[in-house]
Amino acid sequence: MNFAGHYSYWITVFLMIAGLYVVIARGNLIKKLIGLGIFQTSVYLLYIAPGKLIGGTAPIIASGFGTYSNPLPHVLILTAIVVGVATLALGLAIVVRIHEAYGSIEEDEILDRDLTGQEGR
Amino acid sequence: MRSDLVLRVIAKLLIPFVLLFALYVQFHGDFGPGGGFQAGVIIAAAMIFYAIVFGLPAARRMVPDRAVEAMVAAGVLIYAGVGVAGLLLGGNYLDYFVLDRVPAHGQERGIFWVEAGVAVTVSGVMLKIFYMFAGRRSDADDA
Amino acid sequence: MIGEHLPALQVVVPLVAAPLIVLLRSAPLAWLLAVGVSWASLVIAVALLLQVQSGGVISYAIGSWPPPWGIEYRVDALNAYVLVLVGLVASVVAPYARSSVAAELPRERHYLFYCMYMLCLAGLLGIAITGDAFNLFVFLEISSLSTYVLIALGRNRRALLAAYQYLIMGTIGATFYVIGIGLLYLMTGTLNLADMASRLREVHELRPVLAALAFITVGVSLKLALFPLHFWLPNAYACAPSPVTAFLAATATKVSVYVLLRFYFSVFGAAFVFERLPMRGLVLTLSVLAAVTASFVAVFQQDLKRMFAYSSVAQIGYITLGIALVNENGLAGAVVHLFNHGVTKAALFLLVGGIALRTGQVTFERVAGLGRRMPLTSLGIVIAGLSLIGTPGTAGFISKWYLVLGALDRGEWWLAALIVASSLIAVAYVWRFVEAAYLREPAPGVAGSGEAPDGMLVPAWLMVAACVYFGLDTSYSLGGARAAVAVLLGGAP
Numbered sequence: 001m002n003f004a005g006h007y008s009y010w011i012t013v014f015l016m017i018a019g020l021y022v023v024i025a026r027g028n029l030i031k032k033l034i035g036l037g038i039f040q041t042s043v044y045l046l047y048i049a050p051g052k053l054i055g056g057t058a059p060i061i062a063s064g065f066g067t068y069s070n071p072l073p074h075v076l077i078l079t080a081i082v083v084g085v086a087t088l089a090l091g092l093a094i095v096v097r098i099h100e101a102y103g104s105i106e107e108d109e110i111l112d113r114d115l116t117g118q119e120g121r
Numbered sequence: 122m123r124s125d126l127v128l129r130v131i132a133k134l135l136i137p138f139v140l141l142f143a144l145y146v147q148f149h150g151d152f153g154p155g156g157g158f159q160a161g162v163i164i165a166a167a168m169i170f171y172a173i174v175f176g177l178p179a180a181r182r183m184v185p186d187r188a189v190e191a192m193v194a195a196g197v198l199i200y201a202g203v204g205v206a207g208l209l210l211g212g213n214y215l216d217y218f219v220l221d222r223v224p225a226h227g228q229e230r231g232i233f234w235v236e237a238g239v240a241v242t243v244s245g246v247m248l249k250i251f252y253m254f255a256g257r258r259s260d261a262d263d264a
Numbered sequence: 265m266i267g268e269h270l271p272a273l274q275v276v277v278p279l280v281a282a283p284l285i286v287l288l289r290s291a292p293l294a295w296l297l298a299v300g301v302s303w304a305s306l307v308i309a310v311a312l313l314l315q316v317q318s319g320g321v322i323s324y325a326i327g328s329w330p331p332p333w334g335i336e337y338r339v340d341a342l343n344a345y346v347l348v349l350v351g352l353v354a355s356v357v358a359p360y361a362r363s364s365v366a367a368e369l370p371r372e373r374h375y376l377f378y379c380m381y382m383l384c385l386a387g388l389l390g391i392a393i394t395g396d397a398f399n400l401f402v403f404l405e406i407s408s409l410s411t412y413v414l415i416a417l418g419r420n421r422r423a424l425l426a427a428y429q430y431l432i433m434g435t436i437g438a439t440f441y442v443i444g445i446g447l448l449y450l451m452t453g454t455l456n457l458a459d460m461a462s463r464l465r466e467v468h469e470l471r472p473v474l475a476a477l478a479f480i481t482v483g484v485s486l487k488l489a490l491f492p493l494h495f496w497l498p499n500a501y502a503c504a505p506s507p508v509t510a511f512l513a514a515t516a517t518k519v520s521v522y523v524l525l526r527f528y529f530s531v532f533g534a535a536f537v538f539e540r541l542p543m544r545g546l547v548l549t550l551s552v553l554a555a556v557t558a559s560f561v562a563v564f565q566q567d568l569k570r571m572f573a574y575s576s577v578a579q580i581g582y583i584t585l586g587i588a589l590v591n592e593n594g595l596a597g598a599v600v601h602l603f604n605h606g607v608t609k610a611a612l613f614l615l616v617g618g619i620a621l622r623t624g625q626v627t628f629e630r631v632a633g634l635g636r637r638m639p640l641t642s643l644g645i646v647i648a649g650l651s652l653i654g655t656p657g658t659a660g661f662i663s664k665w666y667l668v669l670g671a672l673d674r675g676e677w678w679l680a681a682l683i684v685a686s687s688l689i690a691v692a693y694v695w696r697f698v699e700a701a702y703l704r705e706p707a708p709g710v711a712g713s714g715e716a717p718d719g720m721l722v723p724a725w726l727m728v729a730a731c732v733y734f735g736l737d738t739s740y741s742l743g744g745a746r747a748a749v750a751v752l753l754g755g756a757p
Contacts, residue, residue, distance in 0.1 A: 016443075023432060036435055043439055046446050060152065072455075076398050080442060082158060083405045087435050089250050090409060094416055094428045096257060101421035114422065194283035201280045204272075207327075214272035216328040 008049035015042030027107040029098065033091045040084045047073040047080075132174040139167040147240050151229075157236035161243025168244075169251050177255050189249045196242025203234045270315070271324035271337040274308045274347065274393055275403075277301055278386035282379045291374035295362050298378040302358040305389060306351030313344040313744070323395070331395070332456035338395030341747035345599065346392040346522045348744070349606050353514040354385050356610060360723040361507040364617055368419055368505050377417060384410040384511070391519050397445045397455045400523065401438065404487070407519075408434045411512060415504040426499035433496045437486030444480035447472045448531075461531045477537065480527055488520035490584055491554035494577045501573035506617025509569060513576055514610035518602045521583055525599075528587070529752040538590050547588040552682060554581025559689035563696070568616050568626040571693055572609070575652060578686070579605045585683070586667050592749055594670025600745035601663030604651070604734060608660060611648040611727035615641050618716025618724060628696065633706030638715050642701045644728040649694035651731040654687045658735040662742060 003010070015038055022035025051073035059071035095105055102110045143163035150156030172180030207216035217231030218224040266273065281301040285294045315322055322339040325331060339347075358381070365377050387407025394400050412434070416427035449455055451472050452463040467473060482493070489497040497517075501509045528537045538544045555578045562574035583605070586598025616626055618641050623630045635642045651658035664687060671679040715721065734741045 020436070023436065029428065032432055036432060039436070040439055043442050043446065046443060047449075050450055073449075078156075078158065079398070079402060083402070083409075083438075086409055087405070087431065090412055091428065091431050093250075093253065094412070094424055094431065096254065097416070098421075098424045098428065100257075101424060110425065114425070190286060194286040197283040198280065198287075201276060201283075204276065205280075208269055208272070213325055213328045214269065214276060215326050218328055 008045060012042045012045045012049070015039070015045065029095045029105045029107065029110075030092070033088060033095070036091070037084065037088060040080070044077045044080060047077050128174050132170060136167050136171055139170070140164060143167065143240075147236065150236055151232070157239025158243050160236075161240040161245075162247055164240065164244040165247030165251070168248050172251065172255065177252075181252070184248065186252065189245050189252065192241050192245030193249060196238045196240070196245060199238030199241065200235050203231055203238070207231070267311075267315075269324075270308050270312050271322060271339055271393055272326065274305060274312065275337075275386055275390045277304055277308070278382045278389065282382040282386065285375050285379045285382060289375050291371055294375040294378040295358075295365075298361070298381055299355075299358045301382060302351070302354040302385065305385065306348070306355045309344070309347035309351035309389075312339050313348055315339075316341055316344045317747070332454050332459035335399050336395040336456055336458075337393050338458065339393060341744070341751045342525065342599070343392045343522065345603065345744045345748050346519060347389060349518060349603050350385070350388050350392060350515045353511060353606060353610050356723040356726055357507050357511045357614070360510070360614055360617070360720050363717045363719045364505060364507045364621060367621055369417060373417075377414070380410045380413045381511070383407075384414060388515055388519050392522055395457050397448065397457055397460065398442075399455075401442055401445065404438055404441065404523075407516065408438060408487075411508075411516060414508040414512075415500050417508070418503045418505050420503055422499070423503035426496070426503040430496040430500045433486055433493070437483045437493075440479045440483030440486070442483075444476040444478075444483060447476035447479065451476070457526065457531055461533070464532065464536075473532075474541070477527075477532055477541070477543075481524070481543075484520055484524045484527070488517045488524065488584075489577055489580055491550050491558065491577065491581060494554070494558070494580075497577055498570050498573040501576065501613075502567055502570040506613065506620055509573075510610050510613035510617060513573075513613050514606040517576070517580055518606050521580070521587075521598075521602055524584075525587065525752060534590055534753070538588075544588050544590065547584055548679075551581040551583075551585035551588060552679075552686075554578060555585065555686045556682070556689070559686055559693070563689065563692045565693075566627050568619070568628070568631060568697070569613070571696075572612050572616065575690065575693065576605075576609055578690070579609070579652070582663070582667060582683070585679075586663075586670060589667070589670040589674060591670050591673050592753065593666050593673050595749045595752060596742065596745050597663050597666030597668075597670050599748050600666060600738075600742050601660075603741050603745065604659035604663045604731075607727055607730045607734060608648050608651045608658075611724060611731055612645060612652070614720065614724035614727060615644045615648070615716075618720045621716055621720065622714070628700045629707050631697070631700050632704040633701070635702035637706065640721060640725070641716055644725055645701075646694070646698060647728050648731055649690075649697065651735065653690040653694060656735075657732065659731045659733075659741070661735055662738050666742075 019035045019037070019039025019042060022038060023032050026032055026035065051070040053067055053069050056067040056069035057065045059068045098110065099105050102113050104110055104113065143160045146155040146163060147157065147160030148155075150159075168180065168184060171183065204215040207219055208214055210216075210219040212219040215231075217228045220227035220230045278301050281297055285297055288294060288297070312322065316339055323331065324337040324339075326335040326337065328334070361377075361381070365374055369377060384407050387403045387405075387410060390403030391400055391407065394403060412427045412431045415430060416424055418426070445455070448460060448464075451467050451469065452460050454460055454463060464473065486493045501513060504512070528534065558574045558578035558581065562571045562578065565571035565574060579601070583598045583601050586594045586601065589595065589597075619631065619634065619638065620626050622638065647658070651660040654660040654664035664683060667683050668680045671677075671683065716724075
């Protein structure tokens, strides 16, 4: 197993698990969203790291260069980043509304107030 | 107040250059990092900077809510419009080859307009998100 | 000229309608545009189905870049079937939404509802029609994000929690799918589904492919609410506005089943997925667990919407059970149940929405004595409930019949018996409604304001009639399903 050569994949897996852990283990709604963001970032790394070819240059045709890095992962990840931003914005908007309705952004407190019918604010 | 004055002067000096840089990033997307999304975010950042320094009502007077919503929709329609133009000119949807007599120039034209649409929508969306979040005041902490 | 561009128009028409609605702003115009676009998408879907039936697979290159370099929209018998289902449900829900949305949202927000509805429709149609794996992810997220917004528009503040929970789980699911696609791209070098299928046969390093299969399975299972990844579904369906619940229950999970079918049979190949790996046993166990436990939980619910939501989880278990049978009858049962369950659940939730409009909450106490106050609605729910159970003469029977045949084809008698037994549990929760509506007196203080408005009753009864029609004349539903199964079992398209 080539540890040193595959360090980008190790970082990817670490970020993936860390992000998922934060989503599952943290009760604060905003922390969950941050965990989701970390998880999505690991996926970006998964795509982009193999795209760079050793000795490859930027993917614009120029004389004197034979190897070009793969531009497709960058395009895919741009799209994925935009989707991630939209999801984050939507999640935060929902959290703001939850805060106005329940008065808290901790999951256990919200579930308590849901059961007792307590108003927010 | 003195610190307020420094902020205002610097903002007034910097914001035009930020917008110019955004245009540079927008058109330079063919040759370097850049393109519609990045440029849109920079434009929105400039407007949000203005809103933070001069206050949300002042920013709302500069770029009204209706205009922002129209920007969001217009950008998508520009993008879809390029696609439909490709349809009407005889190619498939989003066909750039038919947009000009020389297919390679057609590609440049298509990408130019598509990126313009993306920049309009992205800056509109970012600004709208800021308006939505900053416009809500929570009763508990009145800053 | 339009005829050759139908695949692109299928997605472009709703996608362009969304920003147009934002620019138009007026609520009645937004509704009219939404209805028109929904009907247009049904017409385009039917036209595509007819084209596929006469001409074979349709391949449309977006941007005129030839596949596999460009994005390809590829229509065969399987996704034409799914497109027709989505178009049909959208066409029925859009006119229905007018009265429902008018009661639940302030008037200035109506146009935003219809804009999100159009985006959701465009996303679902795009998932079904595209032949590119990453394009599928983009449409998956378009439909999911608009779904989160639509759910959060529910009246109760619980809708916000339900939307948030669905957002977290749905985004994890979509990201798992992207990880799977990334691994497949690394191994095959292409994103085009058909090209991927042919290149996968030559790949020798199998471990990344297995990992990709695992990630895609988990990701898509989160979206289709396969037990035990279904926890977002009951809250989302119970708290969302009624037209949203009806639309989602009938289409969103079915389109995710389509994605699973496409990847299992067309990209990875049934031999790889089901014979080299214990996927058969795993999917079978989970499906049986879903069908039995979700039906049981449904029996004990107090809220009608939540009860039917758990019933949805159980019915999705039946669909994946058909997939795990991997033979012609089982798969035909799964695909036709995709259609039949979509029609049945649409009918049920549309009718329950009518009740919600008249009585507020749809708990069993408020529903007592409904048979007298809202006779047409109650009758419709009974008929659709019979289809849910699988009574002969309704659409549900056809799917259950083929599932049982598929189980018997494999010689698994215990499975056939289990399918029949779990359908009997459905009798229990449908009977709860019948008992409450017809055999109980209305609770004191519950005002009865008569039948639901015509604008809601007519679309709902159209779906109820469809439940009965597709139970008696199966040439379209079953014929389409068989053609789709031929595509799935025949190898790469």
